[in-house]
Amino acid sequence: MTALSQLYPQPLWQWFEQICAIPHPSKHEQSLSQHIQAWAKQKQLDVVEDAVGNVIIRKAATPGMEDRKVVVIQAHIDMVPQKNADKVHDFIKDPIEAYVDGDWVKAKGTTLGADNGIGMASALAILGSDDIKHGPLEVLLTIDEEAGMTGAFGLQAGMLNAEILINTDSEQEGEIYMGCAGGVDAQITLPMVWQASEQSYASFSLHLSGLKGGHSGVNIHLGRGNANKILARFLFENADELALELTQFTGGSLRNAIPREANISFMLPAENIDALKEKVHAFEALMRAELAIADPDLRLVLSNIATPKRVMSENSQNTLIDLLHVCPNGVMRMSDEVTGVTETSLNVGVISTNDEEVGILCLIRSLIDSGRSQVEGMLNALTNLAGADVEFSGAYPGWKPDNTSPVMAIVRETYESIYHKEPVIMVIHAGLECGLFKKPYPEMDMVSIGPTIRYPHGPDEMVNITTVGQYWDLLVAVLERIPVKA
Template structure:
């Protein structure tokens, strides 16, 4: 075991988390980790089952004297977001995560860490194996594929669980209790294009926009970070109009729920405009570095000569694409009126990729008010239909409406105040927690989401604060001691 991680407290939780980092578990490819958790439950002698969709459920009886407490579901998702820096060699389906400690945080070497939601999963595993913690009946629910479709939550059937309370351990700020979340929708736009011959007397370049922070498209969207796709197409519009540049291919972003950190374009430039083109690249690099100096200090934009591509995107399709991406909304659309500091609606222009005579544009729309989210969908549909693209929406999931009469909220506020001398912040979150979906299947559940402090989830800068993990764990243990009676 990694010597650094093994020294952290609570030891059992970090041991379980470390074990998860050694098992590849990207979304939709997390079965090895699910199998490990199944074996974990069976080895403890606990009732363990896998439902029809692939979620793992492990049930643990109450400790002596706690049998009359309400049943609690401890819930986290098994999968993690597979993001790495372009210069990092890592296969998320085969390679373990390389963890290390840095200035009070656990992070990874050039990849996402998987603390989202590995810490929550490890905490539930630690409760299951503990012989010291006082608790009522426990049902641990480990869902699959949260990050790319929430198919585990959507596939959970009523009747499998008998709980009254759900403790979701997938939020990312210690000292905050989340009582509501945003719903979401996937937008898929497709342009068909013709392949045309490259022009004579042209030079091919690869434009690379790299070094952006990226991050979680819900949690981090309010931070004003650069979007690699928006920045790339802003540049492309300029050089196409000024110098007759032609686009051969585009590859920007990789995951719908991650703010795109990198974008790459192969273009051809008329030979007599090469000098002006390269000067414009340098000028835009300075413009972007100036505009985003505070949020993107490592931004890099460069163009290097490359091998001539075999074909170009036809000019009409090229122009329709460039204009549509330049006009596409991105980032925060509206802030909430009812909860200060909460984003109400947002749009992440996540992926733009050309391949096999098609260009795919993929966005993730989030909204805590369904009607407002639908308005953003309508805006996007109008824009891309005008540009000649096919538009489809999929994967819609509901938000989670706060319950001001929540009994578990009252309990957890009192426990937190007793342990730490202050009242936790009560918040909504602009992210797609599974609570809304799970609550639709189990409408009787009283739900709270909480967790340790995690920064830059969904990016290679992901890190979890060590001190807050210990604090989160202690808070969970004390909460389980104080669960209300049936």
């Protein structure tokens, strides 16, 4: 056995090791889904794949618990594919290289997929057990949670029999989640006008890397650098003085991950090269000072590139720089009701350049619909001023807290009885699928729990081993305490 599969609880970690071995980034979950379904059939469990690709597995109650309420344990199959620039890894083909480092499990140069692989592993371990007491049980594994919540959107009424749903996608031991933020994607499109380049000019790229990035919801309040916004600031402060002529701006890779890297390509008069190098050096020092605690490893690398055939027109370039520099990003407002929780935020996630336009993909999150609407209005106003377009899509609702939730009370009381302390009842600034499940199952009682996961959605992602054991013990104990049907 490997070190990973020897950890407590072994059934969970053995499943997680299998999950790491089978590539499953968003939009490419089929191999892992088929592996799980084949295993379930071999175990003679009732398994079905719905119309959108969600997997539902049912297991009969253990003897003596047939009269309990039906519970569904829910996790998502997909993981966020992020890697360090120097890491050679194909998320569609290569396994995740997980390893033990003290009391943490990490991955070599990539996201680990503990979000939500640990939750999925716990559900499958319970399905495979012969000695865990539970009533009638369902497991729901949704697809594409990280890239659009396609599975949760597509879940139909009548597919589940459960009255209680336990979501496993939370990321802090000792916290029980009873609500989450909703969100919407914002795609900004700025038309580009190009002109012939000055062939006598010098050509460079400026690459920013070394940022921590992370989850654009749960990490957005930490003040980490956004690579897209940082390079936009550099251009706003220096483009005119250096007579830069932009040819490309790219940055980030996912709307729901704080951008860790970005790149700009440009030309400038040869006589300004020395000044450019001085400006880059000074700007890097400034950013390192400003982000000394949040992002101490920021790096700027200036490189010569081949001479391009075209550059952005002066008006297009100025509009792009102004638009990116003024575009809101980060925390818009903290919650008055839940101390320490972000109420509304915006992540300028991905910038891409093509022949016709520059695209800017953002993700707005908010605990309240009016907060989301306010930021949508800000982007509408901004794009109107810039002569750009913005389209909003993929809106998903938040999960409204229910202080009278019976399953919340069960989880809280169970936690107190095991650990002799009170858990923290929380609302999370992230898009749990529970809000979407409320549409086909409005009466379902829901709660979310999980182990401690640090830096999800980035290559520094890690899961705490001790808290995985604590989460497992809590989950198993809660299943035994589910009440009888009314």
